[in-house]
Amino acid sequence: MLRAVIKVGIVGGTGYTGAELLRILVRHPHAQVVMLTSRQEAGRRADQLFPQLRGHCALAFEPPDVTRLCACDAVFFATPHGTAMQMAPALVDAGVRVIDLSADFRFADPAVFKRWYGLDHACPQLLAEAVYGLPEVNRARIRTARVVGNPGCYPTAVQLGYLPLLEAGLVDCDTLIADCKSGVSGAGREAKLGSMFSEVADSLKAYGVGGHRHWPEIVQGLTRMAGSAIGLSFVPHLVPMVRGIHATLYARLHRPGAADLQALFERRYASEPFVDVLASGDHPETRGVRGSNVCRIAVHVAPDGRTVIVLSVIDNLVKGASGQAVQNFNLMFGLDETLGLVSPPLSP
Numbered sequence: 001m002l003r004a005v006i007k008v009g010i011v012g013g014t015g016y017t018g019a020e021l022l023r024i025l026v027r028h029p030h031a032q033v034v035m036l037t038s039r040q041e042a043g044r045r046a047d048q049l050f051p052q053l054r055g056h057c058a059l060a061f062e063p064p065d066v067t068r069l070c071a072c073d074a075v076f077f078a079t080p081h082g083t084a085m086q087m088a089p090a091l092v093d094a095g096v097r098v099i100d101l102s103a104d105f106r107f108a109d110p111a112v113f114k115r116w117y118g119l120d121h122a123c124p125q126l127l128a129e130a131v132y133g134l135p136e137v138n139r140a141r142i143r144t145a146r147v148v149g150n151p152g153c154y155p156t157a158v159q160l161g162y163l164p165l166l167e168a169g170l171v172d173c174d175t176l177i178a179d180c181k182s183g184v185s186g187a188g189r190e191a192k193l194g195s196m197f198s199e200v201a202d203s204l205k206a207y208g209v210g211g212h213r214h215w216p217e218i219v220q221g222l223t224r225m226a227g228s229a230i231g232l233s234f235v236p237h238l239v240p241m242v243r244g245i246h247a248t249l250y251a252r253l254h255r256p257g258a259a260d261l262q263a264l265f266e267r268r269y270a271s272e273p274f275v276d277v278l279a280s281g282d283h284p285e286t287r288g289v290r291g292s293n294v295c296r297i298a299v300h301v302a303p304d305g306r307t308v309i310v311l312s313v314i315d316n317l318v319k320g321a322s323g324q325a326v327q328n329f330n331l332m333f334g335l336d337e338t339l340g341l342v343s344p345p346l347s348p
């Protein structure tokens with residue numbers, strides 16, 4: 001359905017992903033943001049809180065109100081887990097398409113959601129019809145979805161890195177290792193001790209080694225790609241940068257040397273607008289995708305000849321969150337998938 005203006009609401013407009021949605025949507029040719037919510041900043045103009053939006057957005061924040069949100073064509077939830085699932089049923093009943101950046105609609109099984117997020121799902125029926133918003137895997141289903149569960153940031157980088165290998169059945173699915181690093185904006189804009197400059201700068205640390213909530217999400221996605229159970233070790237690290245995810249992914253080849261891995265990756269992503277496969281032997285870096293919706297990938301074989309090492313980088317706030325959400329929005333409304341999303345990364 002192609003419309004000249006699509007009315008958009010953003011719930012959680014004061015967070016990092018909400019602000020990034022605004023940055024993208026204010027220059028989108030068909031989307032018009034008509035409602036922006038915040039409980040703490042209600043009444044304040046968005047361009048007062050975010051001076052980078054001066055001249056681009058004159059809206060004021062207002063408290064989240066489902067009835068008012070029902071006047072939108074699409075609503076993005078850039079809120080903590082547990083919020084979207086409370087409001088989505090009324091919106092969907094009113095014909096509003098929902099794109100949730102939290103984990104509320106990412107899991108097929110509400111028991112897995114409960115185990116990792118500690119919440120009973122508020123609308124399991126809607127969860128059952130929600131589509132996981134990774135366009136490179138689910139494009140056709142996203143087009144017709146009423147609710148999209150936008151993937152997490154680490155899961156986006158990891159799944160896109162492993163996808164060609166698992167689809168082709170080339171690697172041992174029991175011994176996958178994802179060694180990942182994230183910038184601090186991944187932790188959100190809320191003030192927290194662990195996100196303070198003096199706690200993060202000039203240091204690097206792993207966290208969540210005993211079980212991070214992105215592990216079950218990645219396992220769910222990789223299992224679907226492989227068509228069988230997989231075994232994954234996933235270790236996230238916090239690094240002193242603002243944006244960016246770097247995933248170093250390991251897998252054991254069933255038949256070393258049997259396949260041209262570079263050709264496999266190039267073929268799989270040839271028609272993907274936002275996946276860029278580097279030339280053989282190259283090393284992507286996070287600053288090369290900063291501010292862009294690109295996932296940049298390089299595939300290597302270790303000197304042992306049988307270990308594949310894939311490097312996958314994204315901007316956590318763009319392809320890892322708000323950019324991917326707009327990519328899904330474009331698909332849902334029958335638009336060119338790249339609208340609002342094509343701009344060169346910011347570098348240096």
Ligand SMILES: NC(=O)C1=CN([C@@H]2O[C@H](COP(=O)(O)OP(=O)(O)OC[C@H]3O[C@@H](n4cnc5c(N)ncnc54)[C@H](OP(=O)(O)O)[C@@H]3O)[C@@H](O)[C@H]2O)C=CC1
Pocket residue numbers: 011012013014015016017018037038039040041064077078079080081083101102103151152153185186187188189190316317320321
């Ligand atoms: N940061 C990242 O890199 C990524 C984040 N995500 C996910 O996106 C979501 C948003 O993340 P992020 O922008 O970093 O978070 P922030 O903490 O920066 O922002 C959260 C926003 O949600 C609003 N909010 C909080 N609680 C509620 C509530 N109960 N009802 C309505 N609004 C609420 C806040 O405003 P107020 O309190 O004023 O209402 C604020 O605007 C999270 O689920 C996160 O896990 C996903 C991928 C990457």
Ligand SMILES: CC(=O)N[C@@H](CCC(=O)OP(=O)(O)O)C(=O)O
Pocket residue numbers: 101102103151152153154182183184185186187188214236238
């Ligand atoms: C650096 C940092 O703290 N990153 C966050 C993940 C990013 C995120 O927001 O999680 P979702 O993608 O599931 O929404 C974390 O590890 O919890």
